[in-house]
Amino acid sequence: xxxxxxxxxxxxxxxxxxxxxxxxxxxxxxxxxxxxxxxxxxxxxxxxxxxxxxxxxxxxxxxxxxxxxxxxxxxxxxxxxxxxxxxxxxxxxxxxxxxxxxxxxxxxxxxx
Amino acid sequence: xxxxxxxxxxxxxxxxxxxxxxxxxxxxxxxxxxxxxxxxxxxxxxxxxxxxxxxxxxxxxxxxxxxxxxxxxxxxxxxxxxxxxxxxxxxxxxxxxxxxxxxxxxxxxxxxx
Numbered sequence: 001x002x003x004x005x006x007x008x009x010x011x012x013x014x015x016x017x018x019x020x021x022x023x024x025x026x027x028x029x030x031x032x033x034x035x036x037x038x039x040x041x042x043x044x045x046x047x048x049x050x051x052x053x054x055x056x057x058x059x060x061x062x063x064x065x066x067x068x069x070x071x072x073x074x075x076x077x078x079x080x081x082x083x084x085x086x087x088x089x090x091x092x093x094x095x096x097x098x099x100x101x102x103x104x105x106x107x108x109x110x111x112x
Numbered sequence: 113x114x115x116x117x118x119x120x121x122x123x124x125x126x127x128x129x130x131x132x133x134x135x136x137x138x139x140x141x142x143x144x145x146x147x148x149x150x151x152x153x154x155x156x157x158x159x160x161x162x163x164x165x166x167x168x169x170x171x172x173x174x175x176x177x178x179x180x181x182x183x184x185x186x187x188x189x190x191x192x193x194x195x196x197x198x199x200x201x202x203x204x205x206x207x208x209x210x211x212x213x214x215x216x217x218x219x220x221x222x223x224x225x
Contacts, residue, residue, distance in 0.1 A: 004155070033211065042116075042202050042215030043156070056211040090155055100146065101213070103155035 002027060004104035006091050012110045013081050021076040021107045025093030031055075032074040033101060034066060035090040043090055049074050078109075086111045114139035114205045118216035126224050127195055133188040133219045135203030145186040146204040146213075147177055156202065162186065173197070198223045 005024045013019050025032050031050045035043035045058035049068035068074045072093075078085055088108050092101035119134040137143060144163050148156040160171025167179040177188045186203060200220050206213040 033213070035215075040218075042204075042217050045212045045214070048211040058212055092156075100158050100161050102158070103148075105153070105155040 004093050004102050006104035006107050010108045014112050017081050018079045021089050023074045023091030025072050026102045029093035029095050030072050031094045033092045034076045037088040081111050083111050114207050114214050116203050116205050116214050116216040118203050118219050120219050122220045124222045128192050130191050131193050133201050135186045137184050137205045141207050144206045147188050148202045150200045193223045195223050
């Protein structure tokens with residue numbers, strides 16, 4: 001039973017570029033959340049998707065956007081990258097909101 | 113909004129000693145509480161959760177935590193740690209009908225031989 005899978009594992013971009021990160025949820029899960037984890041800090045909630053709609057959003061600018069597909073997989077898009085966007089981006093899935101979330105290993109994004 | 117404070121950024125301990133990692137939360141409504149562990153270059157793994165019911169929660173790898181509503185705490189304990197328990201530990205809180213799970217800054221547990 002595959003857990004949450006994320007791709008790519010590492011990515012290097014330059015300021016101003018755009019990036020797309022991908023996530024496949026654990027089998028049977030229908031809710032996907034995205035988190036940003038800066039070095040030495042805890043994860044911060046970006047947004048959550050359910051039934052292909054953004055259900056809730058954290059305190060992140062509109063440069064961060066997402067999408068959920070009919071098969072429950074999800075993408076995180078970040079436009080106009082800033083140096084401060086360098087972080088580990090974690091995807092988590094669950095069955096319904098507020099249920100324990102299962103995390104992927106993350107995508108390490110470095111901005112030069 | 114709910115929030116979490118992990119009171120110790122680093123906890124060094126010798127192998128086979130007991131350990132307690134402290135977590136306090138703030139919320140005006142009922143909460144769900146979680147402890148996650150993160151090993152280097154990996155995502156977060158759920159150790160245990162409190163959703164309702166018994167305030168003493170047992171998790172994986174011999175860890176347990178106690179929900180104390182009056183002290184707004186959810187401390188994580190293990191009676192005897194192993195070298196393999198060396199990792200970063202995160203306390204997290206969420207509330208009903210709010211999908212914004214808030215994490216603490218983490219506690220780095222280092223188990224020494």
